[in-house]
Amino acid sequence: MALNDAGLRNANIREGGELDAINDAVSDPNGPDIIICDVTANTDEACEIFHGIRHNELGTNPFVCIIAVAWSPKQPLVNKVVDSGADLLVAAPISPSVILDRIDSLVHNRKPFVVTTDYVGPDRRFQKDRPSDVKHIDVPNSLRDKALGKFDAAALKERIRATRESIVGQKIDRHAFQVAYLADMITQEFKNDTAENASNQLRDPPNSRKKPLQWTLAKSRNSVHPSRRLLKS
Template identity: 35%
Template sequence: MPDYDFSQVDAAIIDPQVNTARVFRDVLGRMSFRRIELFDSVKSAVGLLSAGTPDLILVDADGDVDEAFRFVRALRNEPNVPNSFTGLIVTTWAPTPALLARVANAGADDLLLKPVSPKQVKDRIISLIEGRKGFVVTADYTGPDRRKAPREGTQVPVLDAPNTLRLKASGQWAQATVRGLMAEANGFVTTQKRMRGSIQVAFLAEFAMPGLSRSTPERSALDHIGRIGGFIDDLLRRLPDGGDLAHIETVAKSVKRLAEKLRGQADQGTVEADDVAQLQTMARALMQGVDPDRSLTDMTREVTAAVTGYRARLEQMAQAKAAAAATAAASAAGATENPATAAPPAGTTTTASAPGP
């Protein structure tokens, strides 16, 4: 292991399994971590989101998995977390495909499989010091950049997120202007969240338009409209009180009210076409207000490309699902018609046979 000094590094271990938590604590203790806090549940560790966020967090995903990932997403995305860039490793005994997807989508740095050896733990920590990925920020994600290739039409810059684990372990803490680094990174995140949030709102409005315009509004369109309020709320809490951005607050609140109005109209069975068009117009105005230096034409083109790509992916999934259903139905029909594969009559017995040549 390279010559790192962990005597100034703080860590937290969130794990309801006492023996496993002690294993992690002993490993970090032998590495000379300064402070190691143990928590037996995510709820008991919620204070880490408001004060004293450590440089490294290990969080178990085998207990209340939903709580675990809410914690990870809150740590990465809530605006007032002291260090939302802290090194974060999820631990598990059962690495299912669904869990792997949630780890990636929540913004964790890594996944560590139990049981663990001291070397495995050390290697993952060294990896966070030496090879941590840059962060990307979208409307609903902040974390390591896991894209194999950026999607066409998107412009998402990569942030070299402050890594207090690296700064402390490599002896750069005293030289680094950590407060300045954090302020700069948090400012970047705030700006990106506003921009990506406004683009997401425009995306949802444009996607929903055809479905809202039908004589009976489509459920999918209503579901997408229903998501607008959450992105607006997140954008609003990232605006300073008063100042030059007050007009953005006004537009954002108007967009939210109109989205709620459309859902109310849909519940009554009739959606006003003028209100649907107005929602798209106001959503685009919100994009322009949040990012006035960028061409509205370019932003609108990006939204349209994203909607087109999303519709194509939905269609591909629908076709794949239909094809799988047809294959399953054909197999079931074939089994019924073919005596060699049909179930034997009641009262008979079968014996296993060796596979054919």
């Protein structure tokens, strides 16, 4: 195993052949500092677990470091892993030097997290100079704390609690922004019609009104409005 070859002790490594092992590990109050998971065969299931961790639906630490591993990863798999909130995707096979380099990057240069309506995780932008109004969050990192000799269990627990509450608040703000934007789009469509057409749409059966509403929602999703950037940070 690459982790053993890299010099990490077996006592500090919990192995599992099934994805349920991740569920068990992160549910432990003294959960892992890093998860390394092969997502080649069970991409969807693994990404659902990563997503659940990041959205505080699974485990006790939404900010645990996550490295996904895949053999000959194709673009659809890459997209799923990136959108799941994992920190890194590494192509297998992995040498000891590669795994140590990736762990070192999570200790010293971990990407800040961002929050959107449907995503919590490392900033997915590859072009750092691309403008964005999404706030960066320096999340708790127990891997870094332990590597640098600064680990304090009580302090970590408090940072996790405070950061988790901050993220919940940001998600509410993002959803409110999206709802307000969609409401403005729908209102504008009615304003563009004559008063008579608008009242006719309201009187018609639901099926006859479905097309304009669907068109409005589709248009809002494809608009180059700042809210679109919230969906893909």
